[in-house]
Each structure stands twice: as C-alpha cells, then as structure tokens.
Amino acid sequence: MANPEKVERLIRSDIRAIKAYMPIEPTDILSQRIQIPAEKVIKLDGNENLYGCSPRVKEALAEHDYHLYPDPEQRALRKALEKYTGIDSKYIISGSGSDELIDLILRLFIKPDDKVINCPPTFGMYPFSTDVCGGKTAKIPRKQDFSVDIEAIKKAIDKRTKVIFIASPNNPSGDITAEPDILELLKANIVVVIDEAYHEFSRMTVAPLVPNYPNLIVLRTFSKWAGLAGLRVGYGIFPANLVGHLMKIKQPYNVNVAAQIAALESLRDLPYLQSTIKAIISERERLLTMLAELGWLKVYPSQANFVLCSVLRGNAKIIHQELQRRGIFIRYFDTPELQDCLRISIGKPEHTEALIAALKELN
Ligand SMILES: Cc1ncc(COP(=O)(O)O)c(C=O)c1O
Incomplete structure (x- = not known):
C-alpha cells in the first residue's frame, strides 16, 4: 500500500499552498445552517437572477x-x-x-x-x-x-x-x-x-x-x-x-x-428576459434610494444587478450576521481594498422590502 503522505507530496507544491476559493452556498445548505425553511431564505449574495429563467427553457429541457x-x-x-x-x-x-x-x-x-x-x-x-x-x-x-x-x-x-x-x-x-x-x-x-x-x-x-x-x-x-x-x-x-x-x-x-x-x-x-432585466434595473434604483435614506450607509451607483455600500455608522460584520439570522443573505467584504462593505444582489420588490425592514431594526 502506498504511503498517503508520500502521495500527497506528489501534489504540486504551489497548489498545496493555494487558499481555497470561497464560493457562495446553495439555499438548502443556508436554510439548514440557520434553521429557517428554504422558502423563507432571501438569497441576495450571489448576483443571481431571482426572477429565474425563461419559462421556455423549462419546457425545452423537459422535452429533450x-x-x-x-x-x-x-x-x-x-x-x-x-x-x-x-x-x-x-x-x-x-x-x-x-x-x-x-x-x-x-x-x-x-x-x-x-x-x-x-x-x-x-x-x-x-x-x-x-x-x-x-x-x-x-x-x-x-x-x-x-x-x-x-x-x-x-x-x-x-x-x-x-x-x-x-x-x-x-x-x-x-x-x-x-x-x-x-x-x-x-x-x-x-x-x-x-x-x-x-x-x-x-x-x-x-x-x-x-x-x-x-x-x-x-x-x-x-x-x-x-x-x-x-x-x-x-x-x-x-x-x-x-x-x-x-x-x-x-x-x-x-x-x-x-x-x-x-x-x-x-x-x-428575449422579450421576456428583457422585461425581467428592466424590472431588476428599476428595483436597483429603488433599493439604492431606500438604502441611502437609512442615513448610515454610503451607497455606490451601480450598472449591474447588485449594489455596494459601505457602513458609515455601525458594524458591517454584525449587520451581515444579523441579517443571516433573519434569513437574508448578502456579501460582506473586509479586505485591504474594501473595508466594512456590503454587497446586495437585486431581488424582487418583496425582497427589497424585507431587507430594508430588517436593516431598520438593526441600526
Ligand atoms: C465579474 C464576473 N465574472 C464572471 C462571473 C462568473 O460567471 P459564470 O457564472 O458565467 O461563471 C461572475 C459571477 O459572479 C462575475 O461577477
């Protein structure tokens, strides 16, 4: 039987030294972690599209x-x-x-x-x-x-x-x-x-x-x-x-x-998907305004399906954790280039409402 340590030493030394990429987790894992039913999880951490795909995609996939x-x-x-x-x-x-x-x-x-x-x-x-x-x-x-x-x-x-x-x-x-x-x-x-x-x-x-x-x-x-x-x-x-x-x-x-x-x-x-893109863009602008109105976040304009904000008063890490406890997942950054920042993917209007209500409770 080969020696497991010697086998491991065959791995490229530069690969052994690499830190793992931190991917986002799927909804079922998040829901188990915080003991909230999956359908209650509000997932605003992956810049995914919460309107989902075109219904024609599902039909075509079922037929193939x-x-x-x-x-x-x-x-x-x-x-x-x-x-x-x-x-x-x-x-x-x-x-x-x-x-x-x-x-x-x-x-x-x-x-x-x-x-x-x-x-x-x-x-x-x-x-x-x-x-x-x-x-x-x-x-x-x-x-x-x-x-x-x-x-x-x-x-x-x-x-x-x-x-x-x-x-x-x-x-x-x-x-x-x-x-x-x-x-x-x-x-x-x-x-x-x-x-x-x-x-x-x-x-x-x-x-x-x-x-x-x-x-x-x-x-x-x-x-x-x-x-x-x-x-x-x-x-x-x-x-x-x-x-x-x-x-x-x-x-x-x-x-x-x-x-x-x-x-x-x-x-x-395309017409269907363009209508969901339009909804996301208008929700992005609504969310930006609502976040700015809270008075303790600096919000950055965005041309994407997410917004970045830095926390001016309060602690970004705690806000991130407290939102998680309430089933709302966003991204928290604390890197040399980005400190005390939160990134929020754009969801549907009901997700914006839930997020803003939770933020009002928190700070
Ligand atoms: C800038 C950028 N490029 C690429 C990707 C990955 O896209 P894909 O799902 O096609 O691999 C992402 C996903 O978040 C991204 O933000």
Whole structure:
C-alpha cells in the first residue's frame, strides 16, 4: 500500500499552498445552517437572477433527451450568439460559465511565474485561476472611486506580464471602465480581458472592437441576465488568432446539452428576459434610494444587478450576521481594498422590502 503522505507530496507544491476559493452556498445548505425553511431564505449574495429563467427553457429541457454528447463545436449556440451579439460566430466560444473561460484563457497563456494583472476590489476568480495555473498576480488596486489606475497598470507591465482582467461593470463596485481607458490598455502587447458578465444591466460593451484587436477578449455569461447560473453557460468573444488555440485546448464537451438548449431557448425569448432585466434595473434604483435614506450607509451607483455600500455608522460584520439570522443573505467584504462593505444582489420588490425592514431594526 502506498504511503498517503508520500502521495500527497506528489501534489504540486504551489497548489498545496493555494487558499481555497470561497464560493457562495446553495439555499438548502443556508436554510439548514440557520434553521429557517428554504422558502423563507432571501438569497441576495450571489448576483443571481431571482426572477429565474425563461419559462421556455423549462419546457425545452423537459422535452429533450440527454443520452448523446453535445456538439463539441457548439455550432447552433454560436450561430444564435452571432445574431444576439452582432459578431460573427467564428469569434465566439462558449464555456461552462465564464469561470471556465477565465481558466481556459490562463491555461493558454500562463507558464509558471508569468504575470497576470488584477485590479481589486474585483471578482475573485482572476487571482484564484492565476494561482491554479502557476502564474503570479500583480495587484494594481483601483483608485478611491473604483476606476482602474491606467497609469499604474502601464508602469507595472513588464516582459513577464501576459494578461490583464477588468470586469466592466465591476463586481463588487458596479462601475464601468470607460472605452478610452480600455483602448489605452490595448496598446500594450498583453491580452486585455474585459469581463462583461453584467453587460445586460449596463448596455455598455466593447465587444464590437474584438475583430479589430489581436489582444482583446470579451467575456459574457447567461448566469445573470438569463437566470441560468445553475446550468453554467457563458461565452467569450475572442480575436481570430486565438480561437483555434482555445478550441484545441478546451474539453471537447465543455458545455453540456442542457446548458446549450437553455442558452438557445433564452436567446429565442428575449422579450421576456428583457422585461425581467428592466424590472431588476428599476428595483436597483429603488433599493439604492431606500438604502441611502437609512442615513448610515454610503451607497455606490451601480450598472449591474447588485449594489455596494459601505457602513458609515455601525458594524458591517454584525449587520451581515444579523441579517443571516433573519434569513437574508448578502456579501460582506473586509479586505485591504474594501473595508466594512456590503454587497446586495437585486431581488424582487418583496425582497427589497424585507431587507430594508430588517436593516431598520438593526441600526
Ligand atoms: C465579474 C464576473 N465574472 C464572471 C462571473 C462568473 O460567471 P459564470 O457564472 O458565467 O461563471 C461572475 C459571477 O459572479 C462575475 O461577477
């Protein structure tokens, strides 16, 4: 019998040292933890879409068979995405969530000790996937107003720097990176990944630029606007010179049949989904106003399906815990770049009402 310790020592030493990513928990686990029935849990911690997916998705999924592998080239979905984005399908590749595409991009470019620029506070998967690929994260914090520090980024680029990730709108700050700033970064000989996971709530995009730039990648997802987070389906718009290499290294059947059907059906039901996006945007503005009226939160404007606020009076950690006790789950941040901050995903009007009532009780 092999020695378990010796087997463990076979694991890459850099992987042994990596801290686990902290994902959000599903509703049933949260409900068990706080001993509240699952239907009473108000889940505003994952930037999910509480309106759910298009009803057509459920019908289509019920009608389909699943005994055959999916199309490894995702032809039908890429064609539908061509119509949706206005960009030729030859630039598009779908992934098992945009998380998979983040990992795939890094696997394409990063050798041990290559550098990836990350601009915190931002989405945690960029440094996590960089670590898993053996890369080094070069941290260039955002400015006080959360805008990316273009001058500092330009100074940090050296010959080991290969990729920069910028979420726009950014998670958790909700703000956009302006196109002139992105154009400035595109002048460098590095890959610029603009993560537009929340595009449908902002309408801003640099996707039409991709065919004209050999180093611009735009990532999108069906998790947020289309309510398909559970099925894991995203896509990227990639320069022509990268598509063949990414297709070569991706798992052949990376996007499962159910996910491909759900994404296709969502694209066939845009009026329905647009109405839920509109409801979320108007609820976002209502929530922002109500939070500001409490008088003890600084709220930041948002172009996404969540809002960030910092606690001016009181303790963010305790507020987070007390809301949990009442079955309301939001995100709490206490990092060097983001202290005493709370991020709240936009739910339905009844979720806003419950949250505001609980906050009034707390502070
Ligand atoms: C900026 C950003 N990019 C990507 C993702 C992940 O999206 P997906 O569900 O498609 O993996 C998220 C999810 O929260 C996100 O905030």
